[in-house]
Amino acid sequence: MTSSKVKWLIREVDAWEREGVVDTATATRLRTRYALAVANETPWGRIIFGSLGALLVGLGIIALLAANWSDLGRPVRTIIAFMPLCTCAVLYVAGYRRGWSSRAFLEPLGLFWGLAIGVGVALIGQTYHLPQDAKAFTLVWTLLLIPVCYATRALAPVAGYFAGLLTWVSMSQLAGGVGLWYWPLAAIIVPLIYSVRCEPNAEVRSTWMLWTAALCCTAALGITLEKSLPGLWMIVYTGAFAALLLGGEVRDSDERGWWHNPLRTLGGGGLAVVLYLLIFRWPWKEIGWNYWRTDAFCHRWATFFDFSLAIALPVTAAFLLVLAFRRVPRRNWHSVPLLPAWALWGVAPFMTAIAYALAAYGGNDQLSALLMTFYLAGLGLATLGEGLAKRRPGTINVGVLVLLAVIIGRFFSSDASFTAKGVVFIICGVVFLGANLVVSRRMKQKGGAA
Amino acid sequence: MNRRWLLIIALIGLAAQFSVMGLMIARREMTLRNGVVCRFLTAPVDPYDAFRGRYVALNFAENKRWLCDCEYVRGQRIYAVIGEGTNGYNVIARLTTRPEPEEIYIRTRVLSCREEYRQLPVGTNDVARAGHFQDTRYVPTGRYHVCFAWPFDRFYMEEKLAPEAEWASRRDKQGGVAVVRVWRGLGVIEDLELGGRPIRDVARERLKR
Numbered sequence: 001m002t003s004s005k006v007k008w009l010i011r012e013v014d015a016w017e018r019e020g021v022v023d024t025a026t027a028t029r030l031r032t033r034y035a036l037a038v039a040n041e042t043p044w045g046r047i048i049f050g051s052l053g054a055l056l057v058g059l060g061i062i063a064l065l066a067a068n069w070s071d072l073g074r075p076v077r078t079i080i081a082f083m084p085l086c087t088c089a090v091l092y093v094a095g096y097r098r099g100w101s102s103r104a105f106l107e108p109l110g111l112f113w114g115l116a117i118g119v120g121v122a123l124i125g126q127t128y129h130l131p132q133d134a135k136a137f138t139l140v141w142t143l144l145l146i147p148v149c150y151a152t153r154a155l156a157p158v159a160g161y162f163a164g165l166l167t168w169v170s171m172s173q174l175a176g177g178v179g180l181w182y183w184p185l186a187a188i189i190v191p192l193i194y195s196v197r198c199e200p201n202a203e204v205r206s207t208w209m210l211w212t213a214a215l216c217c218t219a220a221l222g223i224t225l226e227k228s229l230p231g232l233w234m235i236v237y238t239g240a241f242a243a244l245l246l247g248g249e250v251r252d253s254d255e256r257g258w259w260h261n262p263l264r265t266l267g268g269g270g271l272a273v274v275l276y277l278l279i280f281r282w283p284w285k286e287i288g289w290n291y292w293r294t295d296a297f298c299h300r301w302a303t304f305f306d307f308s309l310a311i312a313l314p315v316t317a318a319f320l321l322v323l324a325f326r327r328v329p330r331r332n333w334h335s336v337p338l339l340p341a342w343a344l345w346g347v348a349p350f351m352t353a354i355a356y357a358l359a360a361y362g363g364n365d366q367l368s369a370l371l372m373t374f375y376l377a378g379l380g381l382a383t384l385g386e387g388l389a390k391r392r393p394g395t396i397n398v399g400v401l402v403l404l405a406v407i408i409g410r411f412f413s414s415d416a417s418f419t420a421k422g423v424v425f426i427i428c429g430v431v432f433l434g435a436n437l438v439v440s441r442r443m444k445q446k447g448g449a450a
Numbered sequence: 451m452n453r454r455w456l457l458i459i460a461l462i463g464l465a466a467q468f469s470v471m472g473l474m475i476a477r478r479e480m481t482l483r484n485g486v487v488c489r490f491l492t493a494p495v496d497p498y499d500a501f502r503g504r505y506v507a508l509n510f511a512e513n514k515r516w517l518c519d520c521e522y523v524r525g526q527r528i529y530a531v532i533g534e535g536t537n538g539y540n541v542i543a544r545l546t547t548r549p550e551p552e553e554i555y556i557r558t559r560v561l562s563c564r565e566e567y568r569q570l571p572v573g574t575n576d577v578a579r580a581g582h583f584q585d586t587r588y589v590p591t592g593r594y595h596v597c598f599a600w601p602f603d604r605f606y607m608e609e610k611l612a613p614e615a616e617w618a619s620r621r622d623k624q625g626g627v628a629v630v631r632v633w634r635g636l637g638v639i640e641d642l643e644l645g646g647r648p649i650r651d652v653a654r655e656r657l658k659r
Binding site for chain 1: 456457459463466467470471474599604606638639
């Protein structure tokens, strides 16, 4: 609970006490409880300004050293290279001995420590004229961030670690290398994020960490794929997003709000985007074994990773689907069992696999695109229906958005005349406006959130 | 997590960070002390690195592309054996996967390796002499173009001196000489010379004028 809400509650408790709603002892207990909550609250202002200060100092040191003071000899430069790191060591040990465990101390320290490593390695590179090897520089800096992440449990080094890994893997793939090491390296930080998520009063920090990790891993997925079998990315990406969506549903099904459940938001959003792309014909052209990629930058052994993911991710999604489905209460509509909308979204990798088989072996890209169009339109309708049933305007809007996207996307890419397009759009618009009006009235009558 | 554990992780991390940086320094210091001096012809150009500041990029007269009799895999570890050139400067004598112990060599990696092809005209001798080929075919020569990474390609300088160094090199139309110490496959640039003098001194003089 934020401090403003606690202040409001304490004012209310004062009023309840005056009005005799609660006795003095209860009011005192409530005040004590919420005063403690305010005391434990993360001082965000101090953290942000402290981190900003650490960032500026770190960048200032980098700029100063980049000036290259050639009058300083190698021994002096060596000492300077170690100085920022020594400062961090002294600060950390002093903080430990004096019991400074506040986030306002550890967050800026984590940021400065991360920069200190980069400063040190860069200065050594400058002193000994190391060759241009941005890939090695990024990897060394990123790997040395691991203990900083665990020691400070701060957001900045974790974000820096994932950003560094993503940069390294991008450079590695661009140079024709294999970026599979990204995944074991990223897995090193997973226990930390999990343990921060279990910490009390660390909700905001852990959510930011999870967002950073999920976004970087989603981007890295596309980079690390070997892409030897054209079109396999569709199954891999729908599988990954479905697993994220269902993982979010299993892990934090009670979390409401898109920001607080990054897995569900990223999974749902990513799935909607990928499925939308798949309603067109172009992704289904020239895919399958007949178009196997063989060039100088192709590593045959690394394609094993693509195939493993194409199997493992849909299987994980299926497992999570069963797990999530067992947790939700059963709903019926006129004695017909109803599936929750996310369950239909969760089967996306299997629908994609069917469409892939049709396009790759049947050579029919139109049929695959049509199948995905109907599937995505069905998902839009199911989401809209669930939003109406549960009276959630946000879910209704998502359903409407998906349906509109399908109609606009398919209809604009068709060869129909502008007159026909115009008429259909007007009809669709009228239907949606009418539906919205009816839903608003029904919700008002039933006391919903319209 | 227990505070004591956090301290242990922090200390291990600090030890790792100091060790990595210390090792980087120690290897290069050993090379600078014990290495054999090699001199390569180069042309300095002045660019910029966001983290390490200004430097002069070294365009070595030595070709990074080498013609070999055997095929190498991209990323393979190879050794560039250094020999004496006819002009008194050092040159890359050959590329090998196993250098002899008495040789001076630099450890590097293969960036690319592609087979060499020769263009053969299809047609009569008259057509070939006239240079009007209708068709040509390519035949492999059995040799390979190997491109490898130079382990030294930049010389860091003070931000005001680097542009002056480039100007001095351009004005005098003379290439620089990179003085490199080589020890156990590692090469570290000791200095960059222009007209037989350290490039820093030349640039400083230009700056004072």
